[in-house]
Amino acid sequence: MLTFIDTHAHIYDEKYEADRLIDGEPVGTRDDMLQRAFSEGISTIWMPNCATETIAGMMDLATQYPDQCRPMMGLHPTYVNETVDTELATVEQWLNAQPFMAIGEIGLDFYWDMAFVPQQFMAFEQQLRWASDRNLFVSLHTRSGHDRNAMMEAADLMEKLALPNLRGIFHCFVGNLEEARRAIDMGFLLGIGGVATYKNGGLDKVIPHISLDHLVLETDAPYLAPVPFRGKRNEPAYLRYVAGRLAELTGTSVEEVAAITTRNALSIIGY
Secondary structure, three states: OOOEEEOOEOOOOHHHOOOOEEOOEEOOOHHHHHHHHHHOOEEEEEEOOOOHHHHHHHHHHHHHOOOOEEEOEOOOHHHOOOOHHHHHHHHHHHHHHOOOOEEEEEEEEOOOOOOOHHHHHHHHHHHHHHHHHHOOEEEEEEEOEOOEOHHHHHHHHHHHHOOOOOOEEEOOOOOOHHHHHHHHHOOOEEEEOHHHHOOOOOHHHOHHHOOHHHEEEOOOEOOOOOOOOOOOOOOHHHHHHHHHHHHHHHOOOHHHHHHHHHHHHHHHOOO
């Protein structure tokens, strides 16, 4: 069986609670969802944190499935508000208390609310410094809006800081070829998910010009489900559809996509 790594999935989300109905149909428990993933060859699921409120559920899964569900620690930019100092203190306490595979999901979000953009930059820089100090990779959220390019501004800050050991994944990459090449030139990987399967997602104009050596797979579950599940609740078992689309766009096979993206993911954590 082919094996894959889902490098970004919020499987602790309440959308996976037991007895939920999706489109009027029962979808089973969170454990059912995970078993579907494992049966589809998903060997490991990397879990990004969002804020204090998501830590307990994430860590419960890490305890139940220590080999398959790997936690990150970080403060998501859309959770940055007037409590930012308290939230960052919590992140630091957890980082000091036990090992994590990465710092994430961190970054900049200009899509929803511009009220706390200065605090976003402060939180982003602080967490980049923690990643550099601890030699951990970063999982980056960069969503543009209000005529500001979050990915380019994040890259500008990282290049200005020039921190040692800094590496990571631009999660949910949906940019153009120029943005892709800038990320790659910085030594970062691009996280490719369900958007690659969308007719107007734009990645069909980018991925054919990029080597698989720079890509990793992700679902961002429960969000951004690939075709044919678009608009429904996403889950790691659907990663195969992303891999299939990548194979089409790169003129390779699903077997090659699985092998190379898994190798890329393992390399960023030192394996």
